[in-house]
Amino acid sequence: MKRPTMKDVAQAAGVSLMTVSRVIAGEAGVSPDTAARVEQAVRKLGYQRNDNARNLRQKRLGTSTVGLVVDDLANPFYALMVRSIEDEAHRRGYVVLVGSTNDEPRREREVIAAFTARQVDGLIIVPTIGGHQFLKPPMEAGTQVVCVDRPARDLDVDTVTVDNRDGARGAVTHLLDHGHTRIAYLGDRYEIWTQSERYAGYLDALTAHGLAVDPDLVRHGLRSHGDAQGALAALRALPDPPTALFSSNDVITLGVLDGLEHPTPISIVGFDDLPLAKQLDPPLTVVSQDPVAVGSTAANLLFSRIDGDRSAPRKVVLLTRFIARRSGARPVQRVSD
C-alpha cells in the first residue's frame, strides 16, 4: 500500500541501501550479479526513486523542473509556445510546471511562488503589468528567469519579444498604400506592452503618411470578442466611419469578423494569423508571429543560463511576417450607404 523506498529494495535484495542507490543511479562499481539482484527487487516491488528526496540531498544538479507562466494557456499563440518549450524541456530531461496569470499580478505572484517553493531551476514568464521584485530572492538563490512576449519593466533578464511596432506599422502602411485614410485602431488594454507597441506602430504609419490620428477611430481596452463587436458597431455608427481597421490581436479580429456581414464592407488587417484566415472571403491579411520560434528561443536561453551562462542579459527581438491576402486591399468604400 505504501510506496516502497530504497530501504525496502535493499532488504528484498539482501544488500545495503547504498548499493541500491548506486544501481538506481547507474553508477559504476557494482558487481553485475548484485546489480541484477537489485534490479529484480526493483521490478518486484515496483520501486521508483523519489526525485524530490534525491534533489534535496544532491544539490549539484537542480530539480530538472522549469516553470512556465503565461497569460492564458488556452490562447492559441501561447499554446503553441508552451508546446515548443515543453518539447525543448523534454529533450533535455526536464519537466514543466505551467500556470495562467489571467494578466492578474496577484495570480502571477501566487503561481510563481508555488513554483519557486518547489525549487524550479528556471522560469519562463509572460510578465503581467505588476512589479516583479518578489523574484529577486529566488533569482539570487540561482533561479534563472527569462521573459517572453513582453519585457518586465523592473527585471533585467533575457527577454524574447517580437517586433510588434514594426509589424503594426507594416500592416497600417499596407492599408494606407491602398488609399485608406480613415483607419480605425482596435486594441486590448493599452497598458499591455504588446498593445502599446502596436498602437505606436499604427501611429508611426499614419505619421509617415502625414496623417493625424482621429481619436474617434481609436479604441483601446477591448478585452473580449463582445467588446470588439461593440467597438466595431460604434465605429460604423460614426458620422464619418472608417473605411479600414487594424485589429491588434486575434480575439479582437475574431470579434470584428463575427460582427460583419459578407462580403466584408470594410478593409481589415489583423495582428496574429488565424487558421482559416486564408479561406475567408476576402482572405484575411495579417501580421503573423511565430510562437514556436519564440518558445524555442526562450527555452534555449533559459537552458543555457541553467547550464551556467552568466553573460549579460540578452534581448532577442524576432520579426513578424506580413501576409498580404486580400482583406486589406479592397477598394475604398464607405461603410454605410
Next chain:
Amino acid sequence: MKRPTMKDVAQAAGVSLMTVSRVIAGEAGVSPDTAARVEQAVRKLGYQRNDNARNLRQKRLGTSTVGLVVDDLANPFYALMVRSIEDEAHRRGYVVLVGSTNDEPRREREVIAAFTARQVDGLIIVPTIGGHQFLKPPMEAGTQVVCVDRPARDLDVDTVTVDNRDGARGAVTHLLDHGHTRIAYLGDRYEIWTQSERYAGYLDALTAHGLAVDPDLVRHGLRSHGDAQGALAALRALPDPPTALFSSNDVITLGVLDGLEHPTPISIVGFDDLPLAKQLDPPLTVVSQDPVAVGSTAANLLFSRIDGDRSAPRKVVLLTRFIARRSGARPVQRVSD
C-alpha cells in the same frame, strides 16, 4: 548567494528553528512578538519555504501537484482543456505539471515516470494506444489517475469522454438527410479510440439509411494537414467521387478546406468546431465538443479522489453539440463536371 533556510531565519531572529517552522506554517502557540521577529527575519532574508523538503517529512498532505499528460499541448481542444484544469487546480492550491505524448507510448511513459518520480498526487491523462501497466505501482502507492478524451484499455479508472459515436452519426445523418449518398470519411489513425468511435458513428448512419460502405470513400490514418489534402485530391479523382464528406477532426477539416476552391464544391461536416467556421462560405457545419467541460469534469473527479473518494471508477460521457450552419446542406452536386 545561497537560498536561506529555516536555520538561517532562526539565527537571524534569535529563536530556534522549530519556532520558525511554526510561524511559517501558521501554527498557533507562538507569542505575537516572537512571530513578528521571525516574520521580519523572513522578509529581510527573502526566505521562502522549500516545499519539496516539507513534503518529504509531512506525508499526511501530498505534494499539491498534479500531472497532466495530453497528446499535444498545442492542439486547441487540449489547450482549452489544460486551461480549465489549471484553473481548477489553482483554485485548490495545486500546481500542474504538463507534458505532450505526441501519441507515442514511449514518450508517454517517460513523461509519466518523470511526474510520478516527483510524487504528484494525481494524474490526468489522454492515454496513448500503449499499455498502462506501468501505472500500477504508483496507483497502489496512492497516486490517483483519471483518463480524459479516451479510455485506456487496460486501466479501470475514472474516465471522461465525449459521445463521439453519437456525434459522428448525427453529422453523417445530416448529410444523408440532405440527399447525399456518396459520403466520404476522412479520419486520423483508426487505432485512436476517438477515431474508431467516429468511424463507427459514420457506419451507423449509413446502415440506418440502408446504405453500404464504399471502401473507396473511407480514408483512415490522416495524420496531418497535408495528408488530408492528399486524401481529398484522391477522392475527387475517383470515377464516381463523393458529393459530401465527414471530416473526423479539426486538422483534417483544415486540410480539406485548404485544398478546396470557393465556393466549396462538396458538402462538408466536420468534427470539432473552429473559430472562423461561421464566417466561411458556406458557413461550416460541425459537431462540437466542450473542452472546458471535459477538463473541469476530469479535474473534479481527480480532486475528489485525492480527497479520499474510493468509490467505484466513474465513466462520464459528455454529449456533443451539432451546429448546423450551411456546409452540409448544400444541394447534391457532382465534384467534377
Next chain:
DNA sequence: ATGAAAGCGCTAACAC
C-alpha cells in the same frame, strides 16, 4: 510558548 532530537528518502564522503 519554545526547544531538542529523530527521521522523511535519498546521496556524499568516507570507511572497509
Next chain:
DNA sequence: GTGTTAGCGCTTTCAT
C-alpha cells in the same frame, strides 16, 4: 565492491 555515517530542509514528537 560494498557498507557506514552524516546530513539535505523540513516536520513530528516529546520535553521543558
